[in-house]
Amino acid sequence: MQSHVIRSAAWAICFALLSTGCGATSQTGPVAASRATDDRLDAILWQVTSVEYRVLAQSIYASATMYLERALADRQWTALPAQKENFQNLPPAVIVDVDETVIDTSKFQSQMVRTQARFSSRPWSEWQARNEPQAVPGAVEFINYAESRGVTVFYVTNRDRSTKQSTRLNLKTIGLKLPDHVDTVLTRGERPDWPSDKESRRRHIAQSYRVLLLVGDDLADFISEYRTPEPTRLREAQKYSQWGTKWFMLPNPMYGSWESTLYDFNAELSREEISQRKFKRLP
Numbered sequence: 001m002q003s004h005v006i007r008s009a010a011w012a013i014c015f016a017l018l019s020t021g022c023g024a025t026s027q028t029g030p031v032a033a034s035r036a037t038d039d040r041l042d043a044i045l046w047q048v049t050s051v052e053y054r055v056l057a058q059s060i061y062a063s064a065t066m067y068l069e070r071a072l073a074d075r076q077w078t079a080l081p082a083q084k085e086n087f088q089n090l091p092p093a094v095i096v097d098v099d100e101t102v103i104d105t106s107k108f109q110s111q112m113v114r115t116q117a118r119f120s121s122r123p124w125s126e127w128q129a130r131n132e133p134q135a136v137p138g139a140v141e142f143i144n145y146a147e148s149r150g151v152t153v154f155y156v157t158n159r160d161r162s163t164k165q166s167t168r169l170n171l172k173t174i175g176l177k178l179p180d181h182v183d184t185v186l187t188r189g190e191r192p193d194w195p196s197d198k199e200s201r202r203r204h205i206a207q208s209y210r211v212l213l214l215v216g217d218d219l220a221d222f223i224s225e226y227r228t229p230e231p232t233r234l235r236e237a238q239k240y241s242q243w244g245t246k247w248f249m250l251p252n253p254m255y256g257s258w259e260s261t262l263y264d265f266n267a268e269l270s271r272e273e274i275s276q277r278k279f280k281r282l283p
Contacts, residue, residue: 038113039275043253047106054137056251061138064213064248065145068094071212071246072149079214079246083206093209094146095202097216098157100252102143103170104134109254118271119255121160128159128166135174136250142215143176152209154184156201156221161190199224214242217252226257227265233258 047053071077075088079095099105108127112119143153159167164187168178171185178184186194186201193200198220205211219226225236240247263269263277 038116039271039278040109040113040254044106044109044113046253047104047251048110053251057136058138060248060250061142061215063244064215065142067245068146068149068151068213072151075210077212077246078210079242080202080206080211081240081242082203083211087206087210090208090210091152092150092212093152093154093205094143094213094215095154095156095205095211096139096143096214097218097221098155098159098167098171100136100217100254100256101215101221101250102136102139102155102176103174104136106254107132107134125160125163125166128163128170131166131169131173133170133174140175147177151212152179152182152184154186154205154209156186156198156205158188158196158198158220161187163187164190196220197224213246213248215248215250217250218256218258220257222247222249228261229264230261233261 071079072092078087096102105127108124111117111123111127117123146153155167155171157167164185167187168185171178186204188194188196194204202211202214214222216222219233219237222242223236223240226233228236237243243249257265262281263274269277
């Protein structure tokens with residue numbers, strides 16, 4: 001009789017725990033909960049599913065196309081503050097970033113969420129090598145139009161130099177034609193003086209071309225003062241009047257220097273520590 005009472009009580013406790021979810025032992029439970037609370041989830045889904053993202057990206061490229069015509073007509077027009085003299089008769093060029101500016105990497109970002117992984121170079125290189133890229137809305141049309149107007153388009157990317165060939169292949173796969181007479185894909189570390197800061201590559205292009213527009217998704221695609229606290233970033237960005245006429249910023253809520261700023265670019269922090277720091281930044 002006593003053992004029957006104990007068993008009945010034990011079953012009652014188990015039933016209560018299971019009914020509230022506290023005693024769930026299914027392998028999908030904790031994983032699903034972890035995925036549901038991943039910091040990147042909403043940002044990725046916004047880029048993948050929302051009409052708002054597509055319309056915004058297309059609108060930005062439409063505006064860039066309009067200002068491209070103005071830039072071609074005005075020989076004094078340059079998008080680079082450092083390009084101050086002897087550029088008027090140089091052939092025209094546009095500088096674009098690659099990821100989230102021309103190529104949409106949301107499938108790779110989704111892969112990291114599914115595997116609960118943080119960014120690392122090996123899976124990133126493997127994803128590039130699989131050559132399954134998608135284009136950012138409006139990007140291919142803008143680039144093809146610019147090239148039809150005699151403008152050389154340079155891809156200044158912080159993809160590593162070891163992935164240069166896969167990057168070229170990714171660009172061709174989404175419908176872009178890369179010229180044979182000039183190397184237009186400039187990767188990080190390709191030369192000793194080409195670090196992650198893109199300014200040296202922009203200056204390299206400016207030696208031979210009049211740069212009409214810059215297009216990117218991160219502050220680093222425009223200025224060097226991006227690895228700084230938020231107030232400094234804002235102050236530095238506001239020094240320039242080129243936004244929306246010569247500089248065009250694509251939205252990227254998934255990752256970027258804006259996010260790294262929230263935890264002081266400290267890559268040694270755990271995901272939990274990063275989330276805690278982000279939470280503290282809520283207004």
